[in-house]
Ligand SMILES: Cc1ncc(C[n+]2csc(CCOP(=O)(O)OP(=O)(O)O)c2C)c(N)n1
Ligand code: SF4
């Protein structure tokens with residue numbers, strides 16, 4: 207993310223949860239299905255109050271479970287409405303059965319996520335375990351580093367979803383971003399409304415003249431092609447995301463892309479990370495740079511579809527890479543690491559040194575000194591195929 | 598086939614010969630001239646009518662998963678309200694959700710309960726064939742005591758299902774909805790009248806419709822009406838309505854037939870006619886009598 211244009215009237219101190227609700231207020235979807243779970247609750251409570259105060263006309267459906275939250279959102283979206291929801295952790299897994307239905311039906315649903323650890327043991331704090339568990343279900347996933355991104359991502363996600371007819375999950379780190387107050391710039395209501403425009407509905411349950419059957423049974427002779435079509439949509443998503451980020455820059459002055467490169471150009475040792483902890487890593491890099499260390503960062507923004515080629519290219523001159531995952535894949539390398547290995551395999555003529563770290567599970571703090579330690583390991587050649595844990 | 602009957606649901610579908618499901622769907626959808634949107638749970642109705650690229654549905658239709666027909670309908674209801682408010686929808690359709698007994702008594706019960714409690718404007722129709730038929734005939738919360746099923750099979754130590762079926766009508770009634778009724782595919786005029794009432798009820802309404810399944814209940818394909826009639830004539834499946842909390846029984850027979858008349862028509866109860874299982878039949882008869890008395894007292 208680059209410079210924020212200073213417009214005093216629109217600068218507000220907001221938590222991530224409030225900022226997302228604020229974006230939703232400006233978009234004003236037709237339908238929002240809500241079911242509470244920490245740390246997502248601040249989004250839906252804020253929105254409910256906006257509705258109670260007459261600021262939005264959205265039909266809010268107070269469902270009895272997340273399974274029904276996504277089911278109602280599916281019904282509403284198929285009926286031609288702009289329909290959204292929000293969730294975290296157990297909630298996302300509770301509705302997991304319906305997530306591939308959304309992508310399979312090509313419904314442009316946006317679900318705001320405050321990511322959180324999964325039980326057991328119970329833990330309500332930030333982690334990416336929940337969104338990683340559903341990463342291969344045909345949803346676009348976008349990670350926010352800070353509150354400003356969480357607000358901006360919501361607007362970008364909605365436009366993206368409706369442009370490609372696929373679901374999008376903008377993700378912020380639970381508590382770390384959802385509950386931290388930061389000064390952010392809010393766009394004017396009219397600017398947001400104009401940017402997202404109206405949903406262009408192709409097929410709808412409320413088109414009685416042209417009845418559509420949604421959710422057919424596809425047998426061995428047709429199912430495979432349905433999946434290939436979905437994969438084409440995901441490839442389109444990457445291009446559409448870049449284009450929409452360009453359009454968003456014009457209205458906001460804020461620049462987003464597939465990933466953020468920080469001090470990457472002349473770096474020799476690099477950390478690859480996603481989400482809120484990128485901020486901590488940048489601070490650590492600033493400090494190490496003052497000492498003359500050639501360190502840098504690549505923070506992945508678009509995680510699904512994963513921009514393998516672009517990331518591989520950006521890392522092609524780097525010889526030492528540490529990938530930091532905020533999720534564990536029991537018995538395997540964690541997700542981001544696996545994707546980075548795939549990226550560099552095709553772009554590096556010489557194998558770089560790669561090492562996997564897992565950090566921040568269940569809300570465990572990751573401090574600047576932890577990041578410095580990672581760079582120190584890289585410098586000292588503490589690199590192996592063993593996963594390291596920043597406990 | 599009569600054109601009117603196939604206006605909303607075509608004659609091309611893959612249900613077993615002699616299946617009562619199409620008659621239920623046609624009768625319910627035929628009960629209104631207004632536009633209709635259908636939400637359907639996974640099950641026999643869904644898999645036999647939506648095999649891509651064909652579809653039997655001539656009205657807008659959505660199938661999502663097994664347990665969410667009511668929640669999907671709830672979302673459609675919210676969408677219609679929002680789109681009408683913003684001027685994007687001129688006329689709201691009637692929303693009808695269809696679920697089997699598995700999709701309603703069991704895996705979809707929570708979603709149904711939530712949608713009823715929130716008061717969405719829709720009709721939920723449970724076609725009850727008393728088991729998970731699409732997956733080959735396993736027991737459900739609707740399977741009657743003593744029935745032989747794939748997951749509660751008869752064996753040297755077992756006479757089939759050992760539990761009662763759930764009283765779904767009472768469960769639904771407890772939500773305080775304005776209209777619900779128990780019907781039977783063997784009595785189509787009664788079903789049509791009830792569907793009309795239900796569709797004209799603002800807010801949620803509910804129909805529980807018995808649908809004898811030739812395949813799994815094991816009776817000849819020509820017999821579903823006869824088997825269905827016996828279910829009602831023995832008081833195993835009384836026809837009744839609950840309107841604004843008031844019970845109306847629609848079929849008071851002078852002399853109910855003994856339960857054996859119903860049981861003996863079906864392979865799933867064949868084992869009950871062995872000497873060792875005499876007491877099981879006696880218990881079923883007693884349960885039917887008790888339920889019938891209870892129902893009459895509610896009127
Ligand atoms: C979550 C989930 N669990 C299990 C199934 C497998 N399944 C598909 S249809 C079905 C039975 C449906 O029974 P019922 O609702 O009574 O409808 P019927 O097949 O009898 O028409 C089952 C168990 C599924 N599709 N989804
Ligand atoms: S198995 Fe039973 S319910 Fe299913 S289609 Fe055949 S007869 Fe109908």
Ligand SMILES: [Mg+2]
Nearest residue numbers: 697698728730
């Ligand atoms: Mg059934």
